[in-house]
Amino acid sequence: KFKPRDGLSVIVRGNLWAYEPRGEYQLIVELLEPQGAGALQLAFEELKKKLAAEGLFEAVRKRPLPKLPHRIGIVTSPRGAVIRDMLHVLARRFAGVNIRLFPAQVQGDGAVEQVCRGLQYFGRGDWAEVVIVARGGGSLEDLWTFNEEPVARAIAASKAPVISAIGHETDFTIADSVADHRAPTPSAAAEIVICTRQSLLEQ
Numbered sequence: 001k002f003k004p005r006d007g008l009s010v011i012v013r014g015n016l017w018a019y020e021p022r023g024e025y026q027l028i029v030e031l032l033e034p035q036g037a038g039a040l041q042l043a044f045e046e047l048k049k050k051l052a053a054e055g056l057f058e059a060v061r062k063r064p065l066p067k068l069p070h071r072i073g074i075v076t077s078p079r080g081a082v083i084r085d086m087l088h089v090l091a092r093r094f095a096g097v098n099i100r101l102f103p104a105q106v107q108g109d110g111a112v113e114q115v116c117r118g119l120q121y122f123g124r125g126d127w128a129e130v131v132i133v134a135r136g137g138g139s140l141e142d143l144w145t146f147n148e149e150p151v152a153r154a155i156a157a158s159k160a161p162v163i164s165a166i167g168h169e170t171d172f173t174i175a176d177s178v179a180d181h182r183a184p185t186p187s188a189a190a191e192i193v194i195c196t197r198q199s200l201l202e203q
Contacts, residue, residue: 003046004032008034009034009035010032010033010034010035011032011033011034011035012027012029012031012032013029013030013031013032014027014028014029014030014031015027015028015030016028040140040141040144040147041140043147044140044147044174047147047149047152047174048174048177050149051149051152051174051177051178052177056152056156056177056178057177057178061156062180062181063161063180064161064180065130065161065163065180065181065192065193066129066130066161067195068194068195068200069097069129069130069193069194070097070098070129071097071098071100071127071128071129072090072097072098072099072100072128072129072130072131072132072193072194073099073100073102073118073121073122073127073128073130073131073132073160074086074099074100074101074102074131074132074133074134075101075102075104075115075118075119075122075131075132075133075134076101076103076104076106076132076133076134076135076186077103077104077105077106077135078101078103080136081136082134082135082136082186083101083134085186085187085190086132086134086186086187086189086190087099087190089187089190089191090190090193090194093190093191093194093195093196093197094194094195094196094197094200095197097194100122100127100128102117102118102121102122104117104118106135106145107135107138107142107143107144107145111145112145112148112150112151113150115133115145115146115151115154116150116151116154118133119131119133119151119154119155119157119158119162120154120157122158122160123154123157123158123159123160124159126159128160129160130160130161130162130163130193131158131160131161131162131163132162132163132165132183132186132189132190132193133146133155133162133163133164133165133166133175133179134165134166134186134189135165135166135167135186136167136186137167137168137171138167138171143166143167143171143173146164146166146173146174146175146176147173147174147175148174149174151174151175152174152175152177152178155175155178155179156178161180161181162178162179162180162181163179163180163181163182163183163189163192163193164176164178164179164181164182164183165182165183165184165185165186165188165189167185168184168185169184169185
């Protein structure tokens with residue numbers, strides 16, 4: 001998750017080998033991670049620089065959201081307040097819109113793969129006109145799935161525009177930077193993705 005450099009304190013897991021005739025030791029490294037509280041922040045900054053250099057954050061590649069989508073894909077956990085709140089907001093704003101949920105674990109082992117599968121599922125065909133990837137608030141560790149390179153690349157590769165709605169307003173992830181639009185919260189994403197039926201009738 002980071003590029004080693006001179007002077008950085010690290011935690012290493014591996015095998016220690018001794019060459020007795022010369023009294024030399026060799027460490028065969030299997031895992032290397034930065035030491036201390038800033039370890040995840042360091043990994044975050046390094047990936048951010050890498051993807052920025054590739055142009056994944058450029059405004060020119062951001063696509064506009066459809067004005068009145070009929071088919072909205074959501075990638076999030078099927079349990080908890082996030083999906084419940086989003087469905088409530090969408091029903092209140094414009095009842096009758098087609099919504100399809102791809103249930104994905106958003107934290108812990110397997111979360112990265114499941115979120116990527118959801119983005120690929122909606123990104124493959126023409127069903128989804130817009131995709132929301134969402135999860136509730138948490139610590140940097142809790143939100144880490146959305147700072148992983150595979151998730152960022154799956155968002156960038158999506159055929160449909162993607163709204164990133166991760167955590168609270170003060171939380172920023174790599175997914176937010178790559179997505180076509182960032183919403184401060186999942187409920188705000190549901191507000192952004194479609195106008196109200198009343199406003200459409202007034203226009």
